[in-house]
Amino acid sequence: MSRPVVEVTGLTVRYAGATALDGVDLAVGEGELVALIGANGAGKSTLVKALSGLLRPHAGTITVRGRLAQVPEGREMFGDLTVDDNLRLGGWRNPEGRRGRDTSPIYELLPELSDLRRRRAGSLSGGQQQMVAIGRALMARPDILVVDELSLGLAPLVVTTLVGHLRTLNTERGLAVLLIEQNARLALDMCERAYVLETGRIALHGAAKDLARDPQVTAAYLGGHVEAGGGLEAGGHVEVGGGQEAGGRLEAGGHASGGHVEAAT
Numbered sequence: 200m201s202r203p204v205v206e207v208t209g210l211t212v213r214y215a216g217a218t219a220l221d222g223v224d225l226a227v228g229e230g231e232l233v234a235l236i237g238a239n240g241a242g243k244s245t246l247v248k249a250l251s252g253l254l255r256p257h258a259g260t261i262t263v264r265g266r267l268a269q270v271p272e273g274r275e276m277f278g279d280l281t282v283d284d285n286l287r288l289g290g291w292r293n294p295e296g297r298r299g300r301d302t303s304p305i306y307e308l309l310p311e312l313s314d315l316r317r318r319r320a321g322s323l324s325g326g327q328q329q330m331v332a333i334g335r336a337l338m339a340r341p342d343i344l345v346v347d348e349l350s351l352g353l354a355p356l357v358v359t360t361l362v363g364h365l366r367t368l369n370t371e372r373g374l375a376v377l378l379i380e381q382n383a384r385l386a387l388d389m390c391e392r393a394y395v396l397e398t399g400r401i402a403l404h405g406a407a408k409d410l411a412r413d414p415q416v417t418a419a420y421l422g423g424h425v426e427a428g429g430g431l432e433a434g435g436h437v438e439v440g441g442g443q444e445a446g447g448r449l450e451a452g453g454h455a456s457g458g459h460v461e462a463a464t
């Protein structure tokens with residue numbers, strides 16, 4: 200792994216006595232695509248909130264080297280504002296000041312948004328809103344994008360377009376991505392490395408292609424099974440369950456929550 204842009208060590212978060220995250224270790228290197236998969240209630244959203252500084256960990260450390268921006272679950276559009284205004288809001292913490300609020304680079308990166316720039320964000324389709332949410336996060340000029348449930352409620356073709364954009368940003372701009380997904384198939388296909396979160400603990404981690412062949416992962420997260428001798432990509436019989444999810448809004452800056460969190464630049 201390249202130098203970590205985000206490093207989480209021994210992260211423990213509790214809600215009113217219930218432990219949501221229990222000693223989580225996780226890292227994303229510069230320019231890496233990393234997935235975190237897990238079932239409902241595994242602790243994915245809790246991890247996202249801790250990374251964004253919205254939750255204070257009980258123990259452990261979060262170190263962010265550079266700038267982290269978030270595309271949170273649910274997109275969180277400002278529905279009455281235009282697409283361009285939504286994007287502009289993403290630049291509020293950009294250190295470049297007024298220049299940092301120039302939205303034109305986003306239309307170059309995500310050309311589909313150009314014709315929509317004066318539309319009310321609330322009138323857009325889910326996929327269009329998700330693209331605005333990604334654009335808004337990019338306004339912070341992040342080193343890492345934490346994308347919470349990219350595919351939620353979106354048609355497969357739309358998801359493919361969004362994944363294409365994230366891949367391009369990764370290969371051409373070196374943007375690191377932490378993809379938090381219930382749709383394990385999508386996450387394992389898109390990312391190089393992956394973590395499996397189960398009831399607040401990292402149960403498995405490794406190369407995504409290896410995890411996609413792991414019988415435990417296949418049975419629990421890919422909605423099917425691999426027959427003896429058959430790999431997922433080698434024609435083994437696999438039933439793939441469709442998961443869906445989405446994201447929206449942004450958090451910017453090399454930061455994280457109080458307590459045991461460090462931001463290093």
Ligand SMILES: Nc1ncnc2c1ncn2[C@@H]1O[C@H](COP(=O)(O)OP(=O)(O)OP(=O)(O)O)[C@@H](O)[C@H]1O
Pocket residue numbers: 214215217218219237238239240241242243244245246381
């Ligand atoms: N505000 C809260 N107060 C108490 N318990 C909470 C709170 N938020 C989450 N939890 C609990 O913490 C655990 C982890 O929840 P979290 O929302 O992080 O899981 P998740 O993996 O994101 O689930 P989902 O995919 O359903 O969104 C669950 O047991 C959940 O019930």
